[in-house]
Amino acid sequence: MRTCLSASWIVASFAAGVGLAGAQTPDAIAAGYADAARAAAPGFTGFSAQRGQRFFQAVHSGEWSCASCHSANPLAQGRHAKTGKTIAPLAPAANPERFTNLATTEKWFKRNCNDVVGRECSAQEKGDVLAYLTQRAPGSTR
Ligand code: HEC
Numbered sequence: 001m002r003t004c005l006s007a008s009w010i011v012a013s014f015a016a017g018v019g020l021a022g023a024q025t026p027d028a029i030a031a032g033y034a035d036a037a038r039a040a041a042p043g044f045t046g047f048s049a050q051r052g053q054r055f056f057q058a059v060h061s062g063e064w065s066c067a068s069c070h071s072a073n074p075l076a077q078g079r080h081a082k083t084g085k086t087i088a089p090l091a092p093a094a095n096p097e098r099f100t101n102l103a104t105t106e107k108w109f110k111r112n113c114n115d116v117v118g119r120e121c122s123a124q125e126k127g128d129v130l131a132y133l134t135q136r137a138p139g140s141t142r
Helices: 002-014 026-040 049-057 066-070 102-117 123-134
Strands: none
Touching: 026 102, 026 123, 049 066, 049 123, 066 102
16 A cells, blocks of 8 residues: 555656646645746746735635635634535645645635636645645644
8 A cells, every 4th residue: 555655656746746646745736836837927936825825814706715614724624605514624734635636636726716716726826825724734844
C-alpha cells in the first residue's frame, strides 16, 4: 500500500500536478497552480495566505461566501448552507485527506467558485486559498 502510494505520488509529481488524478500532496497541487498562474500572468509573484483568507471570508457576487458552508475557521467542521449537511474541515491540519487528489480538488473548486463568485476561480485565487488553508497547519512556515 505504502509503495503503491509513493509510486503514484512520483508519477503525479513529474506531471507537475496538471490535470492528473491520483494521490498527491497539498504542496504538489500548489506547485501546479503556481505553474498555471505564472503562465497566465508573467508578473506572478507567488501566493498569499492573507489574500486567500480575504477571498475565503468575503461574499462575492452571490449570497454565499466560502465560509458560509466551510465555517469561518477552516480547522473546524463546516455545515452546508442549503442542505445542512456537515462538511469535514478544509484545512489539511484538521483533515489529512484534503488536497490529496487533484481531480477532487478541481471538481469542488469549480463548483464552489461558480456558486460563490459566479465564475471559475483563477489559478492565483486557488493558490491563495490553498496557501491560507495549509498555513493552518501547526508548525507550517507558509
Ligand atoms: C454551498 C456550500 C459550499 C460553499 C458556499 C463552498 N463550498 Fe467548498 N465544498 C462544499 C462541499 C459540499 C464540498 C464537498 C464535500 C467535502 O469535500 O467534504 C466542498 C469541497 C471543497 C473543496 C475540496 C477540497 C479537497 O480537495 O478535498 C474545496 C477546495 C472547496 N470546497 C473550496 C471552496 C471555496 C474556495 C469556496 C468559496 C469560493 C467554497 N468551497 C464554497 C460546499 C461548499
